[in-house]
Amino acid sequence: MRTIILGHGLAGTMAGKTLRELGSPAEIIIIGEEKYPYYPRPNLIDFIAGDLPLNRMFAFPPDWAEKQKIQVNYGRRITGLDKEKMAVEIDGQEWIKGDNLVLATGAAPLLPGIPGVEKKGVFSLRTIDDAQSLLEFLTAGPEPEVVVLGGGLLGLEIARAILKRGLKTVTVVEYFNRLLPRQLDETGARLLRVQLEKMGLKFLLGKEAAEIEGEGKVSQIKFKDGSQLPAGAIIVAAGVKPRIELALKAGLSCNRGLLVDDYLQTSQAGIYAAGDVAEHRGRIYGLIPAAFDQARTVAYNLAGQEKKYEGTVPANTLKVAGVFLTTAGLILPEGEGFEILSRLDEEQGVYKKLVFKDNQLVGAIWLGVKKGGQEISRLVQARKDPGQYKSNLLADNFDFSRLNNL
Amino acid sequence: MEKWECTACGYIYDPEAGDPEHDIPPGTPFESLPDDWVCPQCGVSKEFFQKID
Numbered sequence: 472m473r474t475i476i477l478g479h480g481l482a483g484t485m486a487g488k489t490l491r492e493l494g495s496p497a498e499i500i501i502i503g504e505e506k507y508p509y510y511p512r513p514n515l516i517d518f519i520a521g522d523l524p525l526n527r528m529f530a531f532p533p534d535w536a537e538k539q540k541i542q543v544n545y546g547r548r549i550t551g552l553d554k555e556k557m558a559v560e561i562d563g564q565e566w567i568k569g570d571n572l573v574l575a576t577g578a579a580p581l582l583p584g585i586p587g588v589e590k591k592g593v594f595s596l597r598t599i600d601d602a603q604s605l606l607e608f609l610t611a612g613p614e615p616e617v618v619v620l621g622g623g624l625l626g627l628e629i630a631r632a633i634l635k636r637g638l639k640t641v642t643v644v645e646y647f648n649r650l651l652p653r654q655l656d657e658t659g660a661r662l663l664r665v666q667l668e669k670m671g672l673k674f675l676l677g678k679e680a681a682e683i684e685g686e687g688k689v690s691q692i693k694f695k696d697g698s699q700l701p702a703g704a705i706i707v708a709a710g711v712k713p714r715i716e717l718a719l720k721a722g723l724s725c726n727r728g729l730l731v732d733d734y735l736q737t738s739q740a741g742i743y744a745a746g747d748v749a750e751h752r753g754r755i756y757g758l759i760p761a762a763f764d765q766a767r768t769v770a771y772n773l774a775g776q777e778k779k780y781e782g783t784v785p786a787n788t789l790k791v792a793g794v795f796l797t798t799a800g801l802i803l804p805e806g807e808g809f810e811i812l813s814r815l816d817e818e819q820g821v822y823k824k825l826v827f828k829d830n831q832l833v834g835a836i837w838l839g840v841k842k843g844g845q846e847i848s849r850l851v852q853a854r855k856d857p858g859q860y861k862s863n864l865l866a867d868n869f870d871f872s873r874l875n876n877l
Numbered sequence: 878m879e880k881w882e883c884t885a886c887g888y889i890y891d892p893e894a895g896d897p898e899h900d901i902p903p904g905t906p907f908e909s910l911p912d913d914w915v916c917p918q919c920g921v922s923k924e925f926f927q928k929i930d
């Protein structure tokens with residue numbers, strides 16, 4: 472029995488790791504194009520900030536794969552896929568055959584289709600290589616004014632990391648008229664903006680990039696409304712697209728992502744998918760907890776222990792030191808039957824919002840206070856009814872550990 | 878003893894359980910974990926953990 476895993480990011484690695492934990496005797500081969508062993512991508516933020524050296528990026532000791540009897544081939548690209556033969560082509564040269572395949576090819580940054588994106592000085596951040604070329608550029612020559620395109624979690628974390636590196640001018644540009652449009656409502660976004668401005672970040676909201684200008688390398692960015700902003704370096708953090716190229720070519724059913732059923736099987740029996748590449752019940756998560764759940768589910772099914780994946784409740788923590796923000800589940804409910812409890816303290820920069828449906832906690836924003844954030848987030852993920860505690864949840868002095876016994 | 882949560886993946890470090898798989902005996906407080914200890918679930922460094930209070 473041989474399982475071939477395509478991609479050695481979180482999903483591919485965890486699928487292999489879990490297979491071994493389940494005692495599978497299968498031969499496991501992981502193939503990934505990045506020339507480094509597995510590392511978690513959030514570490515890239517600390518790497519850019521200067522808080523984490525390259526040699527501490529990696530999750531496992533160098534002999535991990537060998538000890539696990541997992542054959543990891545990194546620095547090699549898969550160039551072809553034959554779904555009937557269960558075979559993959561490596562580096563355009565050799566084909567290897569397996570009994571099962573797991574597609575864990577992840578996602579790639581989405582670049583705007585505007586003139587000038589190919590110019591020197593335009594970056595995105597997904598890999599160690601991306602991070603290294605960005606740092607090289609930022610630290611060579613006179614200090615550039617940095618523009619981050621995208622006011623989502625990743626954009627804000629990158630912007631903050633660059634400030635922390637010591638660069639002075641970092642502006643975040645967002646197409647929507649508020650920050651974190653997917654995780655926050657108006658009120659939350661306004662408060663967050665104030666807190667990040669105090670740290671030295673600048674913001675331009677409601678702006679759509681039209682063109683990146685510059686001779687040889689970028690010098691400014693022009694917006695649809697005709698205004699412009701000087702930019703010596705631009706980092707695009709405007710979402711990702713699932714890497715379905717191989718799957719499409721091989722004839723596996725795809726929408727925006729690679730389609731999987733509740734067993735995470737693709738349209739071809741024996742070929743599974745997990746992580747940022749997969750689309751399950753119309754959702755592509757792009758988040759570690761989902762990639763992790765999916766990878767584990769794939770491993771169970773491969774090990775012959777049938778397991779269904781029912782979805783993951785998205786939860787996010789903004790990892791910017793000094794700002795506490797946790798959001799989970801549905802924060803901007805549309806339609807009938809929702810109940811909202813909230814508390815706002817402008818002066819303290821505190822905003823708490825809870826969204827209930829049929830007494831179950833289905834969404835939460837927890838901004839400006841750390842206390843309770845993780846407990847509330849877990850309550851949302853478990854879709855629990857807080858019962859008798861419902862009316863106490865917004866109180867600052869509530870003992871949140873009581874929720875653990877629900 | 879205080880539990881700590883990984884802000885990237887949600888893993889919870891419980892000092893009472895430790896992390897025996899990585900030679901961290903039960904009873905080890907988070908603060909005493911070695912600097913190169915990483916999240917056993919997703920692999921991020923210690924800096925990504927937040928105390929649960």
Ligand SMILES: Cc1cc2nc3c(=O)[nH]c(=O)nc-3n(C[C@H](O)[C@H](O)[C@H](O)COP(=O)(O)OP(=O)(O)OC[C@H]3O[C@@H](n4cnc5c(N)ncnc54)[C@H](O)[C@@H]3O)c2cc1C
Nearest residue numbers: 478480481482503504512549576577578746747757758759
């Ligand atoms: C800077 C940064 C910070 C993040 N922070 C968080 C966070 O705090 N919390 C969170 O939940 N999520 C976070 N994310 C998102 C998270 O990293 C992804 O959800 C996760 O990496 C998905 O794992 P994956 O294995 O599906 O995909 P990936 O990590 O993208 O791995 C896919 C791998 O497959 C390889 N590959 C693709 N095609 C081929 C091919 N043809 N041949 C060989 N190899 C191939 C790729 O090179 C890549 O190494 C962050 C992302 C970034 C970039």
Ligand SMILES: [Fe+2]
Nearest residue numbers: 883886916919
């Ligand atoms: Fe983690």
